[in-house]
Amino acid sequence: MKMLLCDCNRTMPLDRPALAKALAQTPGASAEGIDTPLSGLCRREAGQFQRAAVATAGQAEPLLVACTQESRLFTELNAATEGSAGPDVRPIHFVNLRETGGWSRDAAQATPKLAALIAAAQLPDAEPVGTVGYHSAGRCLVIGGAEAAERAAALLADKLQVSLLVTQPGGALAQQHQHAVHSGQLTGLTGHLGRFEASWTTSNPIDLDLCTRCNACVDACPEGAIDFSYQVDLALCKNHRDCVRVCEAAGAIDFQREPVTVSETFDLVLDLRPQPHFTQHQPPQGYLHAGGDERRLMAAVLDLRERVGDFEKPRFFQYRQSLCAHSRNQQTGCTACIDVCSARAIRSDASLKGKRTGKSRGPVPGAPAPGAPAGQGGGVVVDPHLCVGCGACSTVCPSGAMSFAYPGPVDQGRRLRTLLQTYARAGGRDAALLLHSEGAGARLIDELGRAARSDRRATLAQGGLHGVPARVLPVALWHTASVGLDLWLAAKAQGASQVWVLLTDEEAPEYRDALAAQMAVANAVLTGLGYAGEHLRLIEARDARDLAALDAALRAAPAKTVARPASFAAQGDKRGTLDLALDHLLAQAPVPAETIPLPAAGAPFGSLQVDTAACTLCLSCVGACPAGALADNPDKPQLRFIEKNCVQCGLCATTCPESAITLQPRLWLADGGKARAAARVLHEVEPFACVRCGKPFGTLRAIEGMIAKLGGHPAFQGAAAQRLKMCGDCRVIDIHTNPNEVKITDL
Template identity: 65%
Template sequence: MKTLICDCNKTLPLNPQALSQALAQTPGADGAGLSAVHTALCRREAASFQQAAKSGEDLLIACTQEQHLFLALNDATVGAQPVSERPIRFVNLRETGGWSRDGAKATPKMAALLAAAQGPAPEPVATHTYRSQGRVLVIGAADAAQAAANLLADKLEVTLLITRVGGALPQVRAQAVHTGTLKSLTGWLGHFTAEWESSNPIDAELCTRCNACIAACPEGAIDFSYQVDLDTCRSHRACEAACEVIGAIDFKRAPQRSSDEFDLVLDLRATPAFSQHQPPQGYAHVGSDPALLLKATLNLRELVGEFDKPKFFHYKQRLCAHSRNEKIGCQACIDVCSASAIRSNASAKGATKLQAATGHAPGGIIVEPALCVGCGACTTVCPSGALTYATPTAGETGQRLRRLLTAYQAAGGRDAAVLLHSQGTGARLIDELGRAAAVDKAVHGVPARVLPQALWHSASVGVELWLSAIAYGANQVMVLVTDEEAPQYRDALRAQMDIAQAILSGLGYSGVHLHLLQARDARDLADLDAALRCPPAQGVAQAARFAVQAEKRATLDLALEHLLAQAPARAALPEAIALPAQGSPLGSLSVDTDRCTLCLSCVGACPESALADNTERPQLRFTESNCVQCGLCASTCPEQAITLQPRLLLAEGGQARKTTRVLHEVPPYACIRCGKPFGTLKAIENMLGKLAGHSAFQGAALERLKMCNDCRVIDMFNDQRQTRITDL
């Protein structure tokens, strides 16, 4: 890959030799071509870019400011491959590193950012396609709805739903008009279904707007919205008489329910139709804000045709710990989703019909790709790895973090802190902080040890990758959240950070390793500037070399193993580290042996094979490393004998959590006829005690309960034969 760097009119302190050497020591990175530092690559030295563009090599340009100019220049360069055949990558060294009080010390950071940007691009993923024909429903008062329709009508097929009396519609009917109260709105771009109820005496679709009713009404209860104000109307019915020929007014008409399908929805009411933080694509709620109305109409006008978006998630039902046998366990993904894209599929009733109709077997969850916005929060809180992020995958993100930290260390960097932020508002805030630092000596800017990395969404990376970053040599992981993130995302990230920090502190690493930074806009830059300069924490003495795995639990185990091996005071570690209960993916179980009958219902309910029986004897066995603390065993247990214990077991160097151990064992009950063991002593005794007073279980019938299945059948057969002989 050919890399072009520019000091942006000598405002960046670049050291090309040091950068080249650091990249040479990073596996897969390329330091060739860094010997020349440009000063005005986007202006008088643009010929150097054109020459590189004609070389046929992959290009990385260390400038994001003039990204659009370079792309246009590539298209205008004779002999250069089009971007569709050879994408050009861009990396920001200016605002993220050079424009800072630490700019002179930022060479290791710049090498790290270049190495990460040179890594392989994420693999393409499946997409979801929206199809819109441009049918838009505008909901609101007559004046506002008609004004919005005028902005859309030249490109879209507009339908109005007038929700209250008052205002004015034009004399000429240019759009379909309905009146009433919106009862429900479901769907997404290209697939909305609206249902409304009309109870007004005037049928807006029949009305010809002849205005005879307005002239006839003595109270003035009808205006140019062509609806009767029932609070003002005194039931003279003069309007009904005036409209007799048309028949649009009928005070005896029962409320009418109507529904229709639309591709887009513009909502001008004060209260939106969707309460979630992320409404569906194709829906815009603007209320009475003119600025929002302009923005929404410009966006809606372009939403005609087919639109593809990545399918951001992979779901493996076999790993899902949400439900078993209609019992609910983990529902972290459902609770955290701000787009209401995830719903339970726990019910097994009508299983065959359900699977035939939806393609989903009962159990687990259903994720609607059309509603998913790609935040990845569900994959972050999922304890089992049933939900994983698809673009980039965890493996691709892990590889990027490893390259980043390897190059930083190779260039002599110390005390690295990884800053994860969104590529939208988060990236803009980082840019604004760098720009402020370039002109204001009171602003520090992004410190030299802080390595920013953009994500599609800052909630898409969780505890297994944070701990992997620490294992790779980072001292800290910072996550920047903005107004893009729903409140539940912040709560989930904070809970996951509490778990990761408890593990690191319990292993003896000093300091605070996980930081959740919050900033809305430029008004919060001073606080962000101060938060980024927090003191470093203690990291590992030797960086890990493992690769992030496709399975979340496998990655978590690798990170934990390395952090345990590198623990500062390994000899003095406790047997176990207690973890916060909220969201912990690790832990054990406590079984009340006085209550447990070893019915083994919990074994059948466990989705991760953490619980198992023993075919040779009545035992309940447990493998702690498999447990995801979903709680299905506890909710299934008929004796309520199971309690979750969030923790990380460190005994035997961490191997004890991978070893199967017995949680409960009782003597078997021996058949009174053949002596073969069946069931458990406690279970049979409990059953005998409960059924002893039942009329159907007296005498021989009660004794049969003490027999195994085979002997019970034989005894019943013998009893019936003896009865027949006696009868004869």
């Protein structure tokens, strides 16, 4: 891959030979063009870019520009330059070296980081994902007071088909019927861009469809209960009904009219009421709330005017129900993805309707036979039109049933590994990964780099900023919540000293809580393995006012890391990546504990405690387990457990009719971690042998209970009582051998 590298008018101390050497040692990376001295690429040397675009037009690999200052200009030049491949054939890759390290106070030591950023930028594009489509014909519902709604409608009417829903008396409607106007209280609003379903109840005596806006009722009302919104303020009305008399010709006023519920579909919704209808952090696409804020109103108007036509967005997630631990046999287990979704795009599968909320008593209807594979339970349903691509569902999912696809864990893991390996090969030490969003997070890091450059004469003691340190590797993500425990621990195993996640106002409160819970688990694991220091941390910064705090946070002391970094690749399976990371971290651990207690919130590993006095070995838990962690023994009455498979979903505990199971979040590392993968017995009892053939067919306790319950039944009296102590085969044989001892009517 050819690269254009600029030192930005000699403000960045680039060591080109060292960069070339580091990239030459990185598989798949290229140093072509790194020796070309450029200092004014953004404008003065733009011709150099055009020549490079033409020269590499026939190559399969993209051109890399190691600067983002003029990314828009270069993209346009690539499309306009004759002989270039054009953006549709071979897009340009850009990487920011200036603000992320070239302008920091230790920029002279940043060569390993710059080499790592360049190598990561040269990776091939991630596999494309599917798309989700929207179609909008421009039908827009404006909800609010009369004057505000009319004003917004005037700004939208030339581009959209506008309808108004006036939700309160007061203000003034336009005299002309320029839009469809409704009145009433909104009772329901669901859907998304191109498919909103709005419902409202109208109970006002004045029908706005019939109203001619002649103002006769306004003049006739002695209490002034009718204004130019053409609605009756029933709190002021004294039942004179003069308005009805003067409106006789139009017939728009009827105090006897029954309330009517109306439902209509719209493509877009503009909500001008003080409180939004959708209270979640991420409202549906096509819904905008402006309230009474003038700036938000204008931004919403500009946005809505462009929402006509066909639109696409990536399908951000992949879901495998076979791995899902949400429910089995109408019992609910893990709800992590539903709880964390800030867009309310995930719901429980409809098959869970009528699920039992209490403990069952006796066999679970529809449960698989003991020892049989767990049946398919109700999973979750994700509405791709509501999904905003935060990826938090994949981060909190303990089983890997939900995974982020933009990019997927394999591509994202390859990127993190390339950063860490290139950094280490170039001589870098104590690498800290700084995960941030491509939007607000990237802008904040750029602001920090520019601020550090502008006050470089001030010392740190005087309040000057350091900038992004040489050991900190910024990693831009579509969303910070999309990378979680598996890739964090993989990065630690691959040599990262720390993993930090930068949070801004973009992140919903649910994401902060989920990331904090997952980090608590990761830190507990690493501390339990004997790695000293704070390994993972959330760094919160809203805007430029927090630059000083961000700058200080990035200068934290390194944490203990592995002596020999791992080289494994991240897997598409979350649990597979976790196993690889844990195995390497354990092998390199300074002082590993045999058992590491984990926080209950978000723990994906753990054991079970079984109250053997209460457990009847009905094995309902075996049929409920979605991960194959629980199993029976076909040869004897046993409940066996493989701890490595357990995802702590709790389905076994909610299914158990005796409430005999308790979750125990932990990471068990006995025998070098091998004990986790071996089946062990949680509970066993003495089998009951058939009194006829001697074959074990149940437990002593279960047979004794059955005898106590059925001993008084007419079918099991006298010699026939022995049938309760026989296996199923012998019971049938005995009935046919001694038919006179049982009456059909007794059965």
